[in-house]
Amino acid sequence: MTTADDPTGRRDRRRDQWQRRRRLERRLHDGAALRISSLALRLGVLDAPREQIDALQGEVASALDELRAVAAGIYPPLLHEAGLGPALLERVRATGADVALDVTDSRCGPAAEGAAYFALVEVLATSDGPLAVTARRDGTDLVVTIAGADPALAAAVADEATPLGGDAHAAAGTIVGRFPCG
Amino acid sequence: MRVALAEDGALFRQGLVMLLEAAGHEVVAVEPGGDELLRALAGRPVDVAVLDIRMPPEPDGGLVTAERLRASHPDTGLLFLSHYAESHYLVRILEIGTERIGYRLKEKVGSVDVLSDTLTRIAEGEIVIEPVLARRLVEKPRTDRADVVAALSDRERSVLELMAEGRANGAIAAQLFVSGKAVEKHIASIFDKFGLHADATESNRRVLAVLTYLRSQRGEA
Numbered sequence: 001m002t003t004a005d006d007p008t009g010r011r012d013r014r015r016d017q018w019q020r021r022r023r024l025e026r027r028l029h030d031g032a033a034l035r036i037s038s039l040a041l042r043l044g045v046l047d048a049p050r051e052q053i054d055a056l057q058g059e060v061a062s063a064l065d066e067l068r069a070v071a072a073g074i075y076p077p078l079l080h081e082a083g084l085g086p087a088l089l090e091r092v093r094a095t096g097a098d099v100a101l102d103v104t105d106s107r108c109g110p111a112a113e114g115a116a117y118f119a120l121v122e123v124l125a126t127s128d129g130p131l132a133v134t135a136r137r138d139g140t141d142l143v144v145t146i147a148g149a150d151p152a153l154a155a156a157v158a159d160e161a162t163p164l165g166g167d168a169h170a171a172a173g174t175i176v177g178r179f180p181c182g
Numbered sequence: 183m184r185v186a187l188a189e190d191g192a193l194f195r196q197g198l199v200m201l202l203e204a205a206g207h208e209v210v211a212v213e214p215g216g217d218e219l220l221r222a223l224a225g226r227p228v229d230v231a232v233l234d235i236r237m238p239p240e241p242d243g244g245l246v247t248a249e250r251l252r253a254s255h256p257d258t259g260l261l262f263l264s265h266y267a268e269s270h271y272l273v274r275i276l277e278i279g280t281e282r283i284g285y286r287l288k289e290k291v292g293s294v295d296v297l298s299d300t301l302t303r304i305a306e307g308e309i310v311i312e313p314v315l316a317r318r319l320v321e322k323p324r325t326d327r328a329d330v331v332a333a334l335s336d337r338e339r340s341v342l343e344l345m346a347e348g349r350a351n352g353a354i355a356a357q358l359f360v361s362g363k364a365v366e367k368h369i370a371s372i373f374d375k376f377g378l379h380a381d382a383t384e385s386n387r388r389v390l391a392v393l394t395y396l397r398s399q400r401g402e403a
Binding site for chain 1: 196
């Protein structure tokens, strides 16, 4: 199997990338975000006019909102802490997307969960209609199905699944993506 | 008020102590993790314990610590502070308790007034929820599993949103410019549409109304 392309090595590198993304989010949370939040508290005890403090704290809150948006694009903390189901549900609630979710509680590792999550975020962002999403554990794979989306979006799912040794296709109006756990 | 604090970030810990003391509260214990806090509070009850959610014991030590504190010191109020306002954690927090409990963003308690108001409401038995989260919970109920919430009128949904922030009827009436009687009527209608009947206490029904919405979206209703 190990050719000049070395698919096994490529998969391992891809897995490492997901681990790195997860650690980057944690660094943002423990570093910059905490430093800026504590600034908000320190501003609160300054001896300065109320309106000035409110305006500065507003700026601090906006900076934190932007950091949260960046962190969500790197690796959502809820995905690591609670899994694919809670992370997707939070996303659906925050965006108001019309999606029915049925997602397994069983965990599948940061690479497969990250790849499946961001593939689904991509599909959600480019779909209007009601979607039905399921995720099931099948042996050592996480299998995701998306009903109601444009079948051409299978390519977006494949972009995330194949580097991990998985695949994606569309059949009978449903996109099916397979993400190897580990 | 007597307050204890557990947070693993030293800078934030120091900032919060400064603010608590400026607000005239007595800070009884300041600890970097949940286990240390439990040890510190063993013989010294406090009015409210302030907990970071994401701290040792990992991954979400604040929640584990809160469960233990609720069991050993049921009268102690619990205020969770987090960098993230997530409905996932709100559900877990409300499973720990529906009274004397709160969940706010770290940067949103940055004034003496807001911090003291939050602590006082918790110590008095209320639920205090970050407004941005309360709003997100009750607006845009567009999934097909939100039928139960879709059955609410716009006015009832506004009332539910304010309930989710832990507001009492008087405050809801003032905010919506309606009478207290009208608010009671809307709440009774929400309870009725959610199937929450008089066998629960008023406070529990209020929380259950919010949970019903959350669970309707998780497909558990």
